[in-house]
Amino acid sequence: MSEQPGDGGPIQGGPIQGGLSQGATGHGGQGGPRQAGTDLTDGEWHRLHPATPLLRGGIVLIAVLGFVIANFRERLVDWVFGAPDLPGDPLQTAYERGQIGWLGLIVVGALVIGIAGFYLSWRTHSFRVGDDVVEVRSGILFRTHRRARLDRIQGIGIDRPVFARLFGAAKLDISVAGQDAKVQLAYLGSAGADRLRRDVLVLASGLQAREQVEAEERTADALGQAGGQVPGVQVPGEQVPGGVPAQAGAVPPQQRERLVNQRMRELLAPELDPTLAAPESVVRIPPGRLIASLVLSGFTIGLLVVAAVLVTTSMLGDRLFVVFLLLPGAAAAFGYYGRRFTKSLRYSIAGTPDGVRVGFGLLSTSNDTLPPGRIHAIEVSQPLLWRPVGWWMIRINRAGAAGEGSAQSSTTMLPVGTIDDVRKVLGLLLPGLAGEHTRGLVLAGLVAREGGGFDDAPRRAWPIRPLSWRRTGTALTDDAILIRTGFIWRRLMVVPLARVQSLRLSQGPLQRMLDLVGLTAHTVSGPVRATVDAVDRERGTAAFELWTVRVDAAGAADRTQRWAAPPTTPTTPEGDPR
Amino acid sequence: MTVTGEWHGVSPKYLGVEVVSSIIGGLVLAAVTVPFILNGSWFGWPALAVAVVIGLTTLALAPRRVRSIGYRLRDDDLEFKRGIMFHRVVSVPYGRMQLIDVNRGPVARALGLAELKFVTAAAATGVTIPGLVDAEATALRDELVALAESRRVGL
Numbered sequence: 001m002s003e004q005p006g007d008g009g010p011i012q013g014g015p016i017q018g019g020l021s022q023g024a025t026g027h028g029g030q031g032g033p034r035q036a037g038t039d040l041t042d043g044e045w046h047r048l049h050p051a052t053p054l055l056r057g058g059i060v061l062i063a064v065l066g067f068v069i070a071n072f073r074e075r076l077v078d079w080v081f082g083a084p085d086l087p088g089d090p091l092q093t094a095y096e097r098g099q100i101g102w103l104g105l106i107v108v109g110a111l112v113i114g115i116a117g118f119y120l121s122w123r124t125h126s127f128r129v130g131d132d133v134v135e136v137r138s139g140i141l142f143r144t145h146r147r148a149r150l151d152r153i154q155g156i157g158i159d160r161p162v163f164a165r166l167f168g169a170a171k172l173d174i175s176v177a178g179q180d181a182k183v184q185l186a187y188l189g190s191a192g193a194d195r196l197r198r199d200v201l202v203l204a205s206g207l208q209a210r211e212q213v214e215a216e217e218r219t220a221d222a223l224g225q226a227g228g229q230v231p232g233v234q235v236p237g238e239q240v241p242g243g244v245p246a247q248a249g250a251v252p253p254q255q256r257e258r259l260v261n262q263r264m265r266e267l268l269a270p271e272l273d274p275t276l277a278a279p280e281s282v283v284r285i286p287p288g289r290l291i292a293s294l295v296l297s298g299f300t301i302g303l304l305v306v307a308a309v310l311v312t313t314s315m316l317g318d319r320l321f322v323v324f325l326l327l328p329g330a331a332a333a334f335g336y337y338g339r340r341f342t343k344s345l346r347y348s349i350a351g352t353p354d355g356v357r358v359g360f361g362l363l364s365t366s367n368d369t370l371p372p373g374r375i376h377a378i379e380v381s382q383p384l385l386w387r388p389v390g391w392w393m394i395r396i397n398r399a400g401a402a403g404e405g406s407a408q409s410s411t412t413m414l415p416v417g418t419i420d421d422v423r424k425v426l427g428l429l430l431p432g433l434a435g436e437h438t439r440g441l442v443l444a445g446l447v448a449r450e451g452g453g454f455d456d457a458p459r460r461a462w463p464i465r466p467l468s469w470r471r472t473g474t475a476l477t478d479d480a481i482l483i484r485t486g487f488i489w490r491r492l493m494v495v496p497l498a499r500v501q502s503l504r505l506s507q508g509p510l511q512r513m514l515d516l517v518g519l520t521a522h523t524v525s526g527p528v529r530a531t532v533d534a535v536d537r538e539r540g541t542a543a544f545e546l547w548t549v550r551v552d553a554a555g556a557a558d559r560t561q562r563w564a565a566p567p568t569t570p571t572t573p574e575g576d577p578r
Numbered sequence: 579m580t581v582t583g584e585w586h587g588v589s590p591k592y593l594g595v596e597v598v599s600s601i602i603g604g605l606v607l608a609a610v611t612v613p614f615i616l617n618g619s620w621f622g623w624p625a626l627a628v629a630v631v632i633g634l635t636t637l638a639l640a641p642r643r644v645r646s647i648g649y650r651l652r653d654d655d656l657e658f659k660r661g662i663m664f665h666r667v668v669s670v671p672y673g674r675m676q677l678i679d680v681n682r683g684p685v686a687r688a689l690g691l692a693e694l695k696f697v698t699a700a701a702a703t704g705v706t707i708p709g710l711v712d713a714e715a716t717a718l719r720d721e722l723v724a725l726a727e728s729r730r731v732g733l
Contacts, residue, residue, distance in 0.1 A: 501700035506666035522700035552654035
């Protein structure tokens with residue numbers, strides 16, 4: 001961990017850093033003296049967005065305080081200055097006022113303490129990004145200090161809850177593998193969050209990329225200052241002129257108007273800047289299709305079944321009882337649909353040099369970047385009712401996002417899409433799948449009834465897979481295992497070889513009778529379980545052996561820890577425990 | 579204890595652990611049926627009989643179960659197998675091991691045995707080699723840790 005901004009590596013010298021500093025200061029003189037000539041990734045401690053206390057719940061306190069003061073102002077004044085000038089029983093009123101006054105004072109005191117607490121927690125909450133780690137320290141009484149290694153980053157997400165968006169703030173989640181193991185920076189300035197994400201990704205990606213980006217950034221900055229648009233920058237470069245100061249510091253009055261305009265732009269702008277991502281790679285989901293996909297989802301089937309059961313029982317028994325069940329149920333169902341809909345609206349996906357970026361959300365938006373090699377398993381599945389319309393959804397396993405409130409959106413890579421969309425998204429998620437040969441395999445994995453390059457289950461597997469034994473099979477590409485199952489609910493699982501943690505070959509009594517085996521590729525936990533339970537024993541055993549060798553080789557050859565680093569440089573410290 | 583590719587079995591003493599756990603399991607099953615017998619339910623005695631049969635079968639199969647457990651260290655991975663009815667083989671590449679636990683249960687400790695538990699980033703891996711003699715367990719652990727260190731890969 002280095003304190004100095006310039007000593008990140010031997011290759012990168014002073015001039016580059018100097019150029020960067022110039023670029024930053026020439027960017028419109030943003031921020032106070034803390035930021036002069038620096039950026040958020042300079043290895044110094046930075047504070048979060050000044051509105052953070054409000055956004056984290058302090059606004060409630062202020063609202064209550066305002067309410068209390070507005071309502072009891074006169075009485076407070078009366079109580080403080082005495083001299084009640086009102087009609088009525090003076091003694092009684094004074095007595096009552098005294099009580100109210102004390103109560104009000106206590107409430108106000110508590111609120112002031114609360115607000116001061118929020119303010120203090122903001123003061124003590126700071127982060128810094130060095131060349132190898134990102135650190136956050138927080139807490140007033142119980143101090144915590146969390147460090148995460150940059151090469152262990154599993155994904156970086158930017159969440160913009162609707163309320164925070166009004167303030168131009170965003171939440172940055174840097175997730176690393178493990179339970180509750182993420183570094184959360186809530187909240188940052190919206191533009192600052194984008195910039196920080198880019199910088200963190202650049203730092204995490206390795207030295208070479210960093211050099212490249214800095215060189216390009218300088219040219220981009222020069223272009224930006226010359227007033228020209230930067231067409232199709234390869235690097236996800238934030239080019240908003242006069243960006244919001246990322247943290248503490250008063251906004252100069254002359255900037256205020258610009259700030260408001262920019263706030264509006266940020267609110268209305270698409271989740272992904274079209275200049276940052278190749279437009280043809282972006283899949284669009286028409287809202288109509290999204291609605292239809294929700295209506296045709298498995299949830300709807302369940303709902304209809306439950307409703308049918310309820311109605312049937314209502315015919316037999318107590319009707320009032322059913323109404324009490326039905327109404328909240330319907331309300332909850334509509335809530336679920338609404339949530340799913342707004343969450344999946346404005347979906348976008350695009351490939352950037354630092355991984356796949358997926359954006360969701362209408363009012364509250366979230367936007368996740370998955371660096372290369374952070375996807376542990378992919379599942380393309382087709383709910384039964386989507387089959388006539390030919391839609392699919394894609395979910396992934398990823399380390400670090402499991403068991404969380406937003407897990408639904410962060411593991412869904414494509415809420416609904418045509419087979420063409422699936423191919424595009426798969427190509428983004430796992431570039432190895434974009435080849436000509438594997439494209440045929442993927443297509444066969446999705447829609448073929450049998451064969452197509454897959455090693456299918458033998459006919460005698462029908463007792464286990466009555467309908468789908470023709471389709472149940474596996475295939476191996478250069479960098480991934482493909483597993484295809486399901487005749488009614490069609491599924492294709494893709495597990496990158498380098499991400500397989502272990503392999504299992506299993507045989508139960510029934511499988512033994514049929515001379516079959518089951519194969520499972522273990523990955524980090526998530527919605528995808530890559531397992532196939534009907535493979536010919538001989539072929540399955542051979543596949544197991546082959547996969548084992550290939551998994552180990554792929555793991556050894558994997559360089560995605562520092563995905564853009566030069567391949568020969570041992571940037572990843574060997575034997576470093578996680 | 580080096581990379582040879584031979585299957586290693588577990589210590590025969592591990593049979594003691596299996597026997598004790600089978601007996602305890604059978605007793606627990608039998609104990610569940612006792613209230614029904616005291617209650618005078620018609621299925622009380624048959625249930626007890628079933629419990630006893632299950633317990634005896636588990637007991638009788640214990641030697642085979644123990645013999646079915648095996649592991650081998652190959653060039654690139656540790657292979658582990660166990661199970662008679664539900665047979666399974668799990669292969670864990672050395673580089674994927676995140677940590678290795680040495681655990682000793684009360685019976686195993688009395689017999690001087692230990693078990694090695696391998697943890698990878700996948701919760702489903704679930705490889706536990708029981709019934710290793712203490713010295714063998716620690717030696718194997720050190721060996722595997724060294725192998726894992728030298729081949730560590732990312733997640």
